[in-house]
Amino acid sequence: MDISRIREFFPILDQAINSYPLAYLDSAASAQKPIQVIEALKHYYEQDNANVHRGVHTLGSRATEAYEGARIKVAQFIHAKRTEEVIFTRGTTSSINLVASSYVREICKEGDEIVVSAMEHHSNLLPWQQAAKATGAVLKYIPLQADGTFSIEAVENTITDRTKIVSVSHMSNVLGIVNPVKQIATIAHKHGAVVMVDGAQSIAHLKVDVQELDCDFYVFSGHKMCGPTGIGVLYGKKTYLEQMEPIEFGGEMIADVGLYDASWKELPWKFEGGTPMIAGAIGLGVAIDFLEQIGLDVIEAHDKQLTRYAVEQMKQIEHLTMYGPVEGRVGLVTFNVGKIHPHDLATVLDMYGVAIRAGHHCCQPLMRHLGASATARASFYLYNTEGEVDQFLFALNKTKEYFKEV
Numbered sequence: 001m002d003i004s005r006i007r008e009f010f011p012i013l014d015q016a017i018n019s020y021p022l023a024y025l026d027s028a029a030s031a032q033k034p035i036q037v038i039e040a041l042k043h044y045y046e047q048d049n050a051n052v053h054r055g056v057h058t059l060g061s062r063a064t065e066a067y068e069g070a071r072i073k074v075a076q077f078i079h080a081k082r083t084e085e086v087i088f089t090r091g092t093t094s095s096i097n098l099v100a101s102s103y104v105r106e107i108c109k110e111g112d113e114i115v116v117s118a119m120e121h122h123s124n125l126l127p128w129q130q131a132a133k134a135t136g137a138v139l140k141y142i143p144l145q146a147d148g149t150f151s152i153e154a155v156e157n158t159i160t161d162r163t164k165i166v167s168v169s170h171m172s173n174v175l176g177i178v179n180p181v182k183q184i185a186t187i188a189h190k191h192g193a194v195v196m197v198d199g200a201q202s203i204a205h206l207k208v209d210v211q212e213l214d215c216d217f218y219v220f221s222g223h224k225m226c227g228p229t230g231i232g233v234l235y236g237k238k239t240y241l242e243q244m245e246p247i248e249f250g251g252e253m254i255a256d257v258g259l260y261d262a263s264w265k266e267l268p269w270k271f272e273g274g275t276p277m278i279a280g281a282i283g284l285g286v287a288i289d290f291l292e293q294i295g296l297d298v299i300e301a302h303d304k305q306l307t308r309y310a311v312e313q314m315k316q317i318e319h320l321t322m323y324g325p326v327e328g329r330v331g332l333v334t335f336n337v338g339k340i341h342p343h344d345l346a347t348v349l350d351m352y353g354v355a356i357r358a359g360h361h362c363c364q365p366l367m368r369h370l371g372a373s374a375t376a377r378a379s380f381y382l383y384n385t386e387g388e389v390d391q392f393l394f395a396l397n398k399t400k401e402y403f404k405e406v
Contacts, residue, residue: 001298007383009034009290020353023388028173028332028379029357030223031204033287037226040286044279052278053252053269067278070285071268077288078218079209080235084267087241088281091232092200093123095219096167098234098271099196100127102244104165110136113163115193117142117150118369119172122362124198128167137164144369148175148324155184163193170202174363174377175324176307176332178202185214194240200224204381205303205330207296210235222280227287231280234271241267248273299382303331306380310389317396323370332379334361337396340403342376348402352395354388 007013010032015022024032044066050059052067075083089095104114114128118141132139142150142158159166166188171178185195196217199208203220210218217240222231236244246253246264253273255263264270291299307329314320319338337345342358349356357377360367367373378392 001294001302001382003302003383003385006294007385009036010383011035011038013383017353017355018351020391023354023384023391025378025380025384025388025392026355026357027204027224027381027384028201028377030229031226031381032383033228033283034226034290036290037228037283037286041228041279041283044282051275063278066282066285067276070281073285073288074233077208077292078203078233078235079211081211082238085235085238085241087234087236087268087271088276089219089232089234089271090230090277091221091223092198092219093232095217095232095234096124096196096198097127098247099165099217099219099236099244100131101247103194103240104128104131104137105134106243106245108132108135108137108164111162112137113140113160114138115140115142115158115163115166115188117168118144118365119148119150119175119363120167120169120366121173121198121200122364123200124167124169125365138162142168144366148172148366148370149177150179152180152183152187155187159188159191159193161191163188163191165194165196167196167198169198169200170208171199171205171330172324172366173201173332174334174361174366174375176329176334176379177325178206178328178330181215182213185216189214201331204291205296205300207300216240222284222287225284225287226290227284228280231277231284233284238267241271244271246270246273250274252276294382300330302382303380304329306384306386306389307331307333309386310378310380310392313389313393314396317393317400319400320396323372323375331381332377334375334377336372336375337400338403340399342374344403345376345399348399349392349395352391352398354392354395356392 048062050063052064075086143154181197188195194216197215199220204225218235223229250273253270321336323334346358
């Protein structure tokens with residue numbers, strides 16, 4: 001993997017912050033975009049800008065071909081059985097809300113169970129809270145171990161015959177660990193429950209095969225995998241998507257409209273009301289081309305190696321606490337340094353050109369479990385180097401000198 005060559009595709013990385021070279025270590029929040037994606041967006045707006053599906057003119061035909069071509073790329077990328085099982089949304093949050101507001105509210109009744117874990121991002125927690133309130137279902141949590149992870153035994157003890165859906169993250173945005181979602185799906189299916197996997201973090205680092213995982217729904221966002229913002233994907237098995245009703249109504253998603261009733265288009269378009277995220281979908285398709293050209297196995301190996309390097313170096317820093325398991329991390333390290341508030345830490349690191357995340361990372365229940373109100377997080381991706389990790393470590397030590405209490 002030629003990192004220097006890969007970095008040439010990311011124009012944003014070629015800049016200085018406070019006279020230091022930019023070390024962007026916040027890809028878990030949003031990845032940077034290669035020039036191929038940027039040019040694809042530019043080309044669409046300069047050459048093909050038109051609405052899709054409706055027009056028979058040349059621009060409309062080209063836009064439709066590119067938009068639906070992106071759907072084919074996504075289906076192949078995640079190994080969906082059918083192209084119509086890929087629904088374009090605004091992002092992971094929209095995808096989860098669609099399932100929670102349509103499928104789950106229809107199948108759940110009082111006393112049924114919705115199972116999640118306390119390590120989940122708020123986007124994979126709040127929709128289920130609201131669905132439970134609306135239906136009378138019981139929201140149950142897979143118990144966490146001291147390090148924030150959960151065991152398969154805990155999963156087995158939590159899911160029952162009353163469980164209707166289990167929704168867990170494929171990879172934690174705080175701990176960086178990969179959850180055993182295939183085993184979870186096997187357990188859930190034995191009890192007649194369906195399984196949703198939040199792939200917002202994993203989609204950028206791991207090869208994803210939804211058929212091999214045997215999940216019923218898989219959701220992710222384009223912006224974390226080098227694609228544009230404002231585009232996401234809901235994959236669902238056809239049998240479940242066909243049971244679901246749309247939650248947004250308007251143009252594009254209808255088959256026929258009368259004065260008092262209407263019927264919907266077939267999959268996937270019944271869930272894509274209004275003008276869709278055309279440019280975003282096209283850009284996502286180009287991002288997939290880019291990632292596949294490098295190879296997801298190569299990206300995963302690089303990200304794991306960089307994480308291991310960072311962890312080993314951070315172990316040597318006094319008063320530094322890392323959260324979650326040391327082994328098995330992919331792409332990120334979450335930590336605190338002494339009594340320095342993470343926001344202060346991130347501010348000083350920025351003075352040295354290092355961009356990290358600070359806060360509760362939209363995981364307040366997990367933060368409370370770990371005994372921290374907030375943490376700092378450095379996350380790595382395919383364009384990061386060991387030199388940038390060294391710059392990060394240098395900045396950490398400078399921050400400790402700045403705050404003399406640690």
